[in-house]
Amino acid sequence: MSSAALEVVDLTSGYGEAMVLRNVALAVPASEILAVVGKNGMGKSTLLKTIMGFLPARTGRICILGEDMTGAAPHRMAAHAVAYCPQDQAIFQDLTVEENLRLGLRSDRHFEREFERVAAPFPFLPKRRRQRAGTLSGGEQKMLLIARALLPRPRLMLVDEISEGLQPSVVLRMAEALRHARHELGVAVLLIEQNVRFALSVADRYAVLARGEIADAGSATAPDTEERIHTHLAV
Numbered sequence: 001m002s003s004a005a006l007e008v009v010d011l012t013s014g015y016g017e018a019m020v021l022r023n024v025a026l027a028v029p030a031s032e033i034l035a036v037v038g039k040n041g042m043g044k045s046t047l048l049k050t051i052m053g054f055l056p057a058r059t060g061r062i063c064i065l066g067e068d069m070t071g072a073a074p075h076r077m078a079a080h081a082v083a084y085c086p087q088d089q090a091i092f093q094d095l096t097v098e099e100n101l102r103l104g105l106r107s108d109r110h111f112e113r114e115f116e117r118v119a120a121p122f123p124f125l126p127k128r129r130r131q132r133a134g135t136l137s138g139g140e141q142k143m144l145l146i147a148r149a150l151l152p153r154p155r156l157m158l159v160d161e162i163s164e165g166l167q168p169s170v171v172l173r174m175a176e177a178l179r180h181a182r183h184e185l186g187v188a189v190l191l192i193e194q195n196v197r198f199a200l201s202v203a204d205r206y207a208v209l210a211r212g213e214i215a216d217a218g219s220a221t222a223p224d225t226e227e228r229i230h231t232h233l234a235v
């Protein structure tokens with residue numbers, strides 16, 4: 001049995017007759033960050049939706065923490081320590097910051113302790129917990145999304161284009177938060193990104209998704225990585 005947080009083997013999926021992902025294979029070792037980069041429409045969000053069980057896999061296998069979870073529904077994935085941060089707005093605008101966070105936990109019992117544990121990189125959260133979430137900036141709402149995902153102590157977090165539309169200073173804070181999740185909380189992350197520099201600033205490894213296939217993969221910290229990735233993205 002593999003000890004990877006996530007292992008995807010020969011994964012094919014799509015919408016109706018149209019296959020978007022073809023024979024995708026990748027792995028995220030425990031407590032590491034894998035960045036999957038690619039241009040618009042290459043299948044990045046489809047990859048996360050298929051892993052999370054929103055879309056069925058047509059072929060292949062999805063293993064979480066060594067267990068075959070292919071075909072499992074999203075709520076079973078969540079119960080199996082997988083957190084999902086979708087690209088679309090997933091924060092309840094009319095609820096307070098705290099109410100949004102409490103949705104991340106099944107019980108209220110350990111809320112304060114768990115909130116303190118995840119809030120370290122987000123000092124604004126405790127200060128603004130009674131504020132309506134819709135009044136937070138776009139970047140703050142994305143940070144709230146990450147904090148909520150981390151509350152139930154996931155072992156794997158799937159993060160879809162979290163840097164999109166953020167100012168450079170907020171992108172830096174987000175990178176800090178993801179490093180905290182990996183190093184301090186021990187969470188493995190599958191990070192889907194178009195922002196290559198941001199992705200490489202936090203990832204251990206990268207993969208390039210092009211037309212539904214993995215076109216290249218390797219260490220995120222090798223000196224020529226950014227150049228290699230841009231060569232693939234230019235095609």
Ligand SMILES: Nc1ncnc2c1ncn2[C@@H]1O[C@H](COP(=O)(O)OP(=O)(O)OP(=O)(O)O)[C@@H](O)[C@H]1O
Nearest residue numbers: 015020038039040041042043044045046047161194
């Ligand atoms: N619900 C859907 N029904 C049919 N086709 C879809 C659906 N969602 C996405 N697609 C198509 O699947 C392909 C891959 O889309 P996907 O959203 O996975 O790409 P992406 O790499 O995440 O792009 P982006 O960065 O623009 O979100 C695109 O051609 C898209 O039009």
